[in-house]
Amino acid sequence: DAKTTQPNSMESNEEEPVHLPCNHSTISGTDYIHWYRQLPSQGPEYVIHGLTSNVNNRMASLAIAEDRKSSTLILHRATLRDAAVYYCILRDPLDAGKSTFGDGTTLTVKP
Amino acid sequence: DTAVSQTPKYLVTQMGNDKSIKCEQNLGHDTMYWYKQDSKKFLKIMFSYNNKELIINETVPNRFSPKSPDKAHLNLHINSLELGDSAVYFCASSQDPRTTGTGELFFGEGSRLTVL
Numbered sequence: 001d002a003k004t005t006q007p008n009s010m011e012s013n014e015e016e017p018v019h020l021p022c023n024h025s026t027i028s029g030t031d032y033i034h035w036y037r038q039l040p041s042q043g044p045e046y047v048i049h050g051l052t053s054n055v056n057n058r059m060a061s062l063a064i065a066e067d068r069k070s071s072t073l074i075l076h077r078a079t080l081r082d083a084a085v086y087y088c089i090l091r092d093p094l095d096a097g098k099s100t101f102g103d104g105t106t107l108t109v110k111p
Numbered sequence: 112d113t114a115v116s117q118t119p120k121y122l123v124t125q126m127g128n129d130k131s132i133k134c135e136q137n138l139g140h141d142t143m144y145w146y147k148q149d150s151k152k153f154l155k156i157m158f159s160y161n162n163k164e165l166i167i168n169e170t171v172p173n174r175f176s177p178k179s180p181d182k183a184h185l186n187l188h189i190n191s192l193e194l195g196d197s198a199v200y201f202c203a204s205s206q207d208p209r210t211t212g213t214g215e216l217f218f219g220e221g222s223r224l225t226v227l
Contacts, residue, residue: 034215043115043201043218044154085152096166097142097208101154 003027004088009106012078020073020105022088027068031090035062035073036101038085044101047073047086083109114138117202117219124192125227131188132222134202142166142214143185144203145177148221154201160185161207189224197226 005023012018024033032051036044048055048062050071055062061074075082085104091097115136124130136143144167145157159167160179174190189196199221208214 043220046215093209097214098167
């Protein structure tokens with residue numbers, strides 16, 4: 001019952017930008033869009049989040065569509081250490097932040 | 112210093128046994144969670160506590176009982192273990208998502224439970 005859909009896998013070359021898409025067509029007005037990534041045998045790691053406006057931090061950028069029904073995580077220069085499963089989730093403060101992670105996108109970075 | 116720490120990291124046990132997984136966070140957060148990740152890699156929320164109060168209780172068998180002695184600790188006790196309980200269990204913490212609106216999650220490294 002994940003509320004987001006993502007491609008199962010994507011590939012990128014090292015030092016090239018990567019655009020990871022996420023669809024969330026049933027997003028509510030109070031849902032925040034969060035991105036996490038999970039390296040093998042580790043817990044998920046927070047990457048970035050946003051509500052309506054595009055966001056940048058040291059790890060990535062988040063581009064949010066005007067209708068908020070989709071978003072894109074942008075890694076500006078992929079490195080081998082960015083190879084992971086990337087999850088896009090919605091967190092609603094009115095629902096105690098309840099969220100289930102969907103399939104995620106497995107990103108492979110080629111040297 | 113590990114922000115969210117879980118013990119044990121690995122747990123192998125027989126069906127029917129009772130086991131516990133402990134979690135501690137030193138981030139000063141007031142909300143803690145238990146997630147279950149099955150073999151298909153879905154991460155599903157099980158419980159959430161805010162300041163020792165249960166705020167999320169998903170459809171989980173009542174063999175699973177969370178306990179929060181204080182806001183820095185959330186333990187998971189599982190009675191009468193079944194084969195289907197085999198999974199990786201992740202503890203997480205955040206600021207109260209109902210008030211901050213952001214509440215980014217910080218996860219532990221996981222506890223892999225194998226039921227034989």
